[in-house]
Amino acid sequence: xxxxxxxxxxxRGIKVTPHKIAILNIFKSHKHVDAYQINNSLKMDGIDIxxxxxxxxxxxxxxxxxxxxxxxxxxxxxxxxxNVEDHHDHLICTQCGLVIEFINSQIESLQLKIADENNFxxxxxxxxxxxxxxxCMNN
Amino acid sequence: xxxxxxxxxxxRGIKVTPHKIAILNIFKSHKHVDAYQINNSLKMDGIDIxxxxxxxxxxxxxxxxxxxxxxxxxxxxxxxxxNVEDHHDHLICTQCGLVIEFINSQIESLQLKIADENNFxxxxxxxxxxxxxxxCMNN
DNA sequence: ATATATGCAAACGATTTGCAACTCC
DNA sequence: GGAGTTGCAAATCGTTTGCATATAT
Numbered sequence: 001x002x003x004x005x006x007x008x009x010x011x012r013g014i015k016v017t018p019h020k021i022a023i024l025n026i027f028k029s030h031k032h033v034d035a036y037q038i039n040n041s042l043k044m045d046g047i048d049i050x051x052x053x054x055x056x057x058x059x060x061x062x063x064x065x066x067x068x069x070x071x072x073x074x075x076x077x078x079x080x081x082x083n084v085e086d087h088h089d090h091l092i093c094t095q096c097g098l099v100i101e102f103i104n105s106q107i108e109s110l111q112l113k114i115a116d117e118n119n120f121x122x123x124x125x126x127x128x129x130x131x132x133x134x135x136c137m138n139n
Numbered sequence: 140x141x142x143x144x145x146x147x148x149x150x151r152g153i154k155v156t157p158h159k160i161a162i163l164n165i166f167k168s169h170k171h172v173d174a175y176q177i178n179n180s181l182k183m184d185g186i187d188i189x190x191x192x193x194x195x196x197x198x199x200x201x202x203x204x205x206x207x208x209x210x211x212x213x214x215x216x217x218x219x220x221x222n223v224e225d226h227h228d229h230l231i232c233t234q235c236g237l238v239i240e241f242i243n244s245q246i247e248s249l250q251l252k253i254a255d256e257n258n259f260x261x262x263x264x265x266x267x268x269x270x271x272x273x274x275c276m277n278n
Numbered sequence: 279a280t281a282t283a284t285g286c287a288a289a290c291g292a293t294t295t296g297c298a299a300c301t302c303c
Numbered sequence: 304g305g306a307g308t309t310g311c312a313a314a315t316c317g318t319t320t321g322c323a324t325a326t327a328t
Contacts, residue, residue: 015302015303015306015307015308016302017301017302017307017308017309019308019309020308034292035292035293036292049309049310050309050310050311051292051293052293052294052295052309052310052311052312053308053309053310055292055293055294056294056308056309057308059294071210071212073210073265075291075292075317075318076291076292076293077292077293091253091254091257091259093259094262100257100259102253102257104249104253106245106249107246107249107250110243110245110246110249111246111266111268114230114241114243114268115230115268115270118230118239118241118272118273119272119273119276120230120232120239120268120270120271120272120273121270121271121276122268122269122270123233123269123270123271124268124269124270125266125267125268125269126212126265126266126267126269127250127264127265127266127267128264128265128266129250129253129254129259129261129263129264130261130262130263130264130265131254131259131260131261131262131263132259132260132262133257133258133259134257134258134259137258137260154281154282154283154327154328155327156282156283156284156326156327158283158284159283173317174317174318175317188284188285189284189285189286190317190318191284191285191286191287191318191319191320192283192284192285194317194318194319195283195284195319196283198319214292214293214316214317215316215317215318216317216318279328280327280328281326281327281328282325282326282327282328283324283325283326283327284323284324284325284326285322285323285324285325286321286322286323286324287320287321287322288319288320288321288322289318289319289320289321290317290318290319290320291316291317291318291319292315292316292317292318293314293315293316293317294313294314294315294316295312295313295314295315296311296312296313296314297310297311297312297313298309298310298311299308299309299310299311300307300308300309300310301306301307301308301309302305302306302307302308303304303305303306303307
């Protein structure tokens with residue numbers, strides 16, 4: 001069952017506004033974005049939301065478990081929609097910025113085993129593989 | 140064979156100065172530190188190096204493959220000595236900041252396999268497992 | 279002697295915040 | 304009507320840089 005954006009927000013106890021819907025909808029076409037990319041993308045649709053508001057909204061979405069904040073090895077935060085069922089990791093092309101998601105259950109269970117051996121209770125994890133994608137390899 | 144700090148720097152083509160030696164020596168007692176921790180730690184030893192210089196030196200060490208710059212999910216960079224032979228990953232306690240290093244060759248080879256399946260040439264990777272350490276679990 | 283290193287203060291980029299005006303229910 | 308939202312500008316935090324001075328080889 002797919003929820004529309006306002007329904008999703010309401011379900012998470014977030015007050016619905018046009019700005020928040022616009023920001024949430026960005027993730028339908030952009031899997032991995034930073035705050036300024038959201039700002040620019042909305043501007044191209046004639047929607048101008050101040051960067052302060054974008055950060056505030058992203059913060060509230062993150063707290064409500066709607067999105068995840070990621071870091072791809074540089075100075076800004078990247079956001080992606082959170083999918084409750086799967087945890088995926090990322091291949092990141094350091095030349096063109098391409099991001100490929102992957103899921104690997106063997107790695108997941110090895111991580112749990114390692115954590116267990118260290119008496120460590122896992123909350124989350126991030127696995128980023130940096131390198132060169134096929135396309136950039138031919139340039 | 141263990142090199143002393145000045146010898147190591149000279150071997151990497153870095154001009155030796157007391158400041159650089161002091162900063163490099165920090166890593167003998169601190170495995171994972173940020174720039175301000177280095178600054179404070181040196182101050183307690185009566186050595187006052189401007190934060191600008193610390194960043195410049197860390198940058199040159201990183202370029203010379205002496206240290207790695209890491210991110211543990213927050214806004215500042217963490218530095219650790221680079222060990223050429225092993226690549227290790229990190230368990231990070233989100234309560235007390237404890238960092239445990241681990242090496243797992245199965246995960247390493249799974250990563251290579253995944254990259255391969257995506258026609259991706261791996262340069263580096265980071266695997267961070269966030270959670271609660273044994274000590275914090277009992278609090 | 280010359281290239282490099284350093285400190286200081288100012289500049290920077292990403293993010294956050296105070297405050298007054300506004301909008302949703 | 305009142306709580307939550309927004310824009311603006313200023314503040315903040317980590318990090319970098321320009322420049323004049325000091326130091327290593």
